[in-house]
């Protein structure tokens with residue numbers, strides 16, 4: 001493809017799962033006043049993956065741009081609040097820590113907080129990092145409140161996300177899209193015709209012989225990646241050497257007690273289990289490595305470790321971790337599972353859908369594109385995927401479990417260079433490197449380092465400018481202030497009941 005501008009008058013989104021409907025909603029909003037026709041093709045015969053229910057705070061920004069409020073979404077999707085993820089038994093059996101969506105403590109303009117905290121720690125201080133995070137403390141006590149809009153100090157800053165019902169969220173996005181003029185086609189794609197001129201996608205051929213043409217195609221066909229991998233033959237980069245889990249089994253169960261305001265990720269011998277509390281049920285699943293456990297044993301482990309009664313037979317998934325080498329190829333952009341998959345340990349798949357959509361919108365200030373637009377999109381997509389990959393790998397690499405070969409393998413594996421440098425910078429100097437296009441900020445990395453007992457040998461010596469006694473007074477003050485804020489917050493259940501009770505549609 002040369003640098004000529006390709007005009008886009010019609011966009012065809014193939015696939016109506018979470019990624020397809022999010023894309024349709026956002027593009028129909030973006031192109032509202034432009035003569036661009038958007039069609040979404042889905043197959044009710046095939047259905048969607050139906051999991052993907054824990055998110056990170058970027059989701060709230062996504063629907064906010066569409067004009068939807070938190071309460072609109074919570075009510076429509078039976079959602080609960082999520083302050084972070086609790087990792088149980090990851091570092092060693094019997095341990096637990098929370099990765100919050102928020103910051104720790106209050107640093108100075110020059111020196112981040114964790115250097116002060118490290119200085120105290122290296123001088124015999126015993127206060128846990130978690131004590132300085134309002135997000136962690138609220139989550140630990142199952143309390144929930146909205147962050148202050150005008151925080152008086154950094155100690156009041158935290159963020160939050162949602163656990164939602166994936167099917168209800170897709171419905172919400174669908175209603176929004178249809179109201180914005182998106183055309184729906186329910187048909188099964190049987191074939192994809194390529195152009196004789198440049199090999200780009202010419203049309204989708206349905207099982208009844210009807211043909212759907214378009215100028216730009218968005219591939220949201222899930223793991224099948226019908227347009228990107230199958231028709232255009234785009235290569236896939238396999239990351240199994242670092243991410244050994246390649247299977248999942250999921251089941252919904254009845255709710256027991258008040259929903260938690262955090263996702264639970266519990267490590268087991270050959271994988272880990274998620275618990276995602278919604279208002280009307282729990283989402284549960286186990287991600288595991290087929291090298292270390294068979295499907296039957298994984299299912300048994302899952303069912304033995306859920307709290308309420310299972311609501312259906314468990315569903316199984318298999319996948320290869322990694323990404324397609326060019327998410328945008330010719331006139332087709334892969335969004336969602338068709339572009340790659342990283343296990344849901346940090347709830348990043350939907351976030352990567354959001355960033356893909358954001359980049360599409362940035363690429364289409366005008367409804368046209370050229371090869372430079374494509375190259376820029378692909379360059380950023382690679383970086384976003386790799387940074388998430390590194391973050392997830394750290395959870396495996398840093399484990400100190402001695403009870404099973406999978407964890408031993410993970411502990412001994414070599415790291416991607418980018419991650420190795422990050423760990424080294426932290427261990428030697430306490431620096432948390434931030435690369436461009438990281439979804440997770442420094443406090444998230446700090447949470448994981450701390451949760452796995454990785455500590456720096458040194459801290460920023462500018463933290464010595466404060467008398468140790470004065471520093472300790474400050475630390476105590478911060479701890480107290482966080483505690484006081486937690487004490488006055490309602491429980492998560494009270495918050496939901498008061499503000500955002502789920503109203504089922506008839």
Ligand SMILES: Cc1cc2nc3c(=O)[nH]c(=O)nc-3n(C[C@H](O)[C@H](O)[C@H](O)COP(=O)(O)OP(=O)(O)OC[C@H]3O[C@@H](n4cnc5c(N)ncnc54)[C@H](O)[C@@H]3O)c2cc1C
Pocket residue numbers: 014015016017018019020041042043044046047048049050051052053054055166187188189190220221222223224226248249250285317335336337338344347348349350351353
């Ligand atoms: C076990 C597991 C747990 C996960 N947990 C999380 C999580 O907690 N948080 C998170 O952010 N993400 C999670 N994810 C990822 C998340 O589920 C997906 O990113 C999200 O649902 C988007 O999926 P999708 O829309 O790309 O694919 P799908 O939901 O599979 O949708 C594919 C669409 O393509 C259509 N289609 C397929 N073939 C054809 C055809 N031939 N003709 C017509 N239509 C067709 C289907 O009908 C469907 O509409 C998880 C994934 C897995 C596997």
